[in-house]
Amino acid sequence: MDIQQQILQLRDELNQHNYNYYVLDQPVISDYDFDLKLKELQALEDAHPEFADAYSPTKRVGGEITKNFNTVVHEHRMYSLDNSYSKEDLLDWEARVKKVIDGKVQFVCELKYDGASISLTYINGVLNRAVTRGDGVQGDDVTANIKxxxxVPLRLQGDYPPKFDIRGEIVLPFEGFHKMNEDRIEIGEEPYRNPRNTASGSLKLQDSAEVAKRPLECLLYNITGSNLNIATQFESLEKARSWGFKVPKAAILAHTIDEVIEFIEYWDVHRHNLPYETDGVVVKINDLHQQDELGYTAKAPRWAIAYKFKAEQVSTRLNEITYQVGRTGAITPVANLEPVELAGTTVKRASLHNADQIEKLDVRKGDEVFVEKGGEIIPKIIAVDLSKRPENSRPTHYIENCPECGTALVRNLGEAQHYCPNYNGCQPQIIGRIQHFISRKAMDIEGLGGETVALLVKEDLIRDYSDLYTLTKEQVIPLERMAEKSADNLINGISASKAVPFERVLYALGIRYVGETVAKKLAKHYKNIDSLRQATTLELITVDEIGIRIAESVVDFFASEKNIRIIERLKVYGVQLEISSEQLVGQTTILEGQAFVVSGVFESISRDELKKRIEDNGGKVSSSISSKTNYVIAGDNMGPSKRAKAEQLNIPIISESDFFKLLQ
Known part of the structure; x- marks a missing residue:
């Protein structure tokens, strides 16, 4: 056997042993024998570099150094999931699904593993790239660490599509986590707090050799792409397993919502026997065509829901109530607690939300309180142990003045929160608005973090977000922890943000109630900041999904002379305050005021592209037929009940070719 054949045979053999051990959990040789074979392959590859392969099993030990993780836009967005906490929530979700879907609905139930979300891209059966979830639109390229x-298979086996993304969780099994902590304690280091955070932190280590030492695993659950030749979610799990991915076997196909609830009740008890952290069950519609019909909200798929297991609770002492000022001036009371372990983390603070919540709980300084993590993420106080209340206890008196600037607080009719009205003079509000402006979903200014913003404000180098564009390297270098390279990155990051599109700039301005989705709608409708600035409340509420509260907030924002001055400065500095000519190409108002329902499978265009065409031409896409629907665009396999409802309401049913004629 020649050297090349010997190398190829060893690679195949070691890849199979890796698969047997880490995916099937059925090793057929000892760790010692595996290591001997790996060393043999390493020696052959070192002696014959002409046969090098980036996907050799020897590359699993890492060694690549990544100083900066590049940001990558996901080809297919990674949505979050809507949460449910009760049987009633699930039944409500099923009812919403059945309003849209004709015929029988099946569900796939999968355990919700608590790790770090990842998206893996495979091209021609080879791992091409691994990207963290990030904000769902873009994440960090961590390919070297994931390898x-x-x-995680570097090469696939079987009959796989030429290109696809597969999503999953990077998890740290309990056994490996405890072993890591034992080793850290032995050398005098602080133990890690919990498996999830440790797994997440591992993905951003600069040295991939350090990642290789950690017993991480990758559990996969969702395939995304075009022309995949897969009909159902359950089939996709089986296919992924056959290609070499580690797909948890706990998933089931459920024919009724009662079977879904049985699955949840079983795992709510038995999850404690699993080798990984879990915090719930994900329920998905099985049929991918039905998933397509249901579509997405701005944040989550309508075809899936996460059932969260009941949160862990502990009791501890409330030492003090303090008050925080947010960027909008909203005051949030915070319970400062005696530190306590909860769901793998040390909890020292919990939100009390507002004055009504404090009054409802009758929570007081010195109380013994019960704390849980809402959705096992944000700690909150749920009750007071009155049997342990001190005799000298006094009711909590909510503050009347801003804790930062002393201004008298206001509380608008019908609102739960108190506000500090000192918009331009209260420092936490100023810092908060600038921190929002630079955030990832807004201007995404690289090299500038929240702490640096606070420092810039406190040093009087900036007073609002337009001042960022006047900063010089010489001004920022003297700041604490600011080296020359950091200063360069900050100034370059600010300059690069001038290319951020108008819809994100509009979100970045921090207009109250104008989130990402509303900013997109307003940008699309008004096209530039001047048209939006001139809009009246009555004009704004005619825009799709813009209510009176949002409209009044937008008008109030532009009524401020200071805000207008800031916007005029942003214009001078070159920030994008109008939709670019490239974005306007193909956009018309031909379909303005018309609502469409899209149903079925189409020949010449994907459903998503069809919806985009409708919206680009001023139309609105709805998920269900009503008297307000103008047209139903029908493809193959249109649901019979949808057709019957359209006919009953005398709504025109048109084909995709008829739709293109409308555009002409």
Missing amino acids: TIRS
Whole structure:
């Protein structure tokens, strides 16, 4: 056997042993024998570099150094999931699904593993890239680190599509986590707090050899792409397993919502026997065509829901109530607690939300309180142990003045929160608005973080977000922890943000109630900041999904002379305050005021592209037929009940070719 054949045979053999051990959990040789074979392959590759392969099993040990993780836009957005906490929530979700879907609905139930979300891209059966979830639209390229995780196949087996993304969770099994902590304690280091955070932190280590030492695993659950030749979610799990991915076997196909609830009740008890952290069950509609019909909200798929297991609770002492000022001036009372372990983390603070919540709980300084993590993420106080209340206890008196600037607080009719009205003079509000402006979903200014913003404001280098564009390297270098390279990155990051599109700039301005989705709608409708600035409340509420509260907030924002001055400065500095000519190409108002329902499978265009065409031409896409629907665009396999409802309401049913004629 020649050297090349010997190398190829060893690679195939070691890849199979990796698969047997890390995916099937059925090793057929000892760790010692595996290591001997790996060393043999390493020696052959070192002696014959002409046969090098970036996907060799020897590359699993890492060694690549990544100083900066590049930001990558996901080809297919990674949505979050809507949460449910009760049987009633699930039944409500099923009812919403059945309003849209004709015929029988099946569900896939999968355990919700608590790790770090990842998206893997495979091209021609080879791992091309691994990207963290990030904000769902873009994440960090962590390919070098992911290659060291042995349950991630570098090359696939079987009949796989030429290109696809597969999503999953990077998890740290309990056994490996405890072993890591034992080793850290032995050398005098602080133990890690919990498996989830440790797994997440591992993905951003600069040295992939360090990642390779950690017993991480990758559990996969969702395939995304075009022309995949897969009909159902359950089939996709089976296919992924056959290609070499580690797909948890706990998933089931459920024919009724009662079977879904049985699955949840079983795992709510038995999850404690699993080797990984879990915090719930994800329920998905099985049929991918039905998933397509249901579509997405701005944040989550309508075809899936996460059932969260009941949160862990502990009791501890409330030492003090303090008050925080947010960027909008909203005051949030905070309970400062005696530190307590909860769901793998040390909790020292919990939100009390507002004055009504304090009054409802009758929570007081010195109380013994019960704390849980809402959705196992944000700690909150749920009750007071009155049996342990001190005799000298006094009711909590909510503050009347801003804790930062002393201004008298206001509380608008019908609102739960108190506000500090000192918009331009209260420092936490100023800092908060600038921190929002630079955030990832807004201007995404690289090299500038929240702490640096606070420092810039406190040093009087900036007073609002337009001042960022006047900063010089010489001004920022003297700041604490600011080296020359950091200063360059900050100034370059600010300059690069001038290319951020108008819809994100509009979100970045921090207009109250104008989130990402509303900013997109307003940008699309008004096209530039001047047209939006001139809009009246009555004009604004005619825009799709813009209510009176949002409209009044927008008008109030532009009524401020200071805000207008800031916007005029942003214009001078070159920030994008109008939709670019490239974005305007193909956009018309031909379909303005018309509502469409899209149903079925189409020949010449994907459903998503069809919806985009409708919206680009001023139309609105709805998920269900009503008297307000103008047209139903029908493809193959249109649901019979949808057709019957359209006919009953005398709504025209048109084909995709008829739709294109409308555009002409």
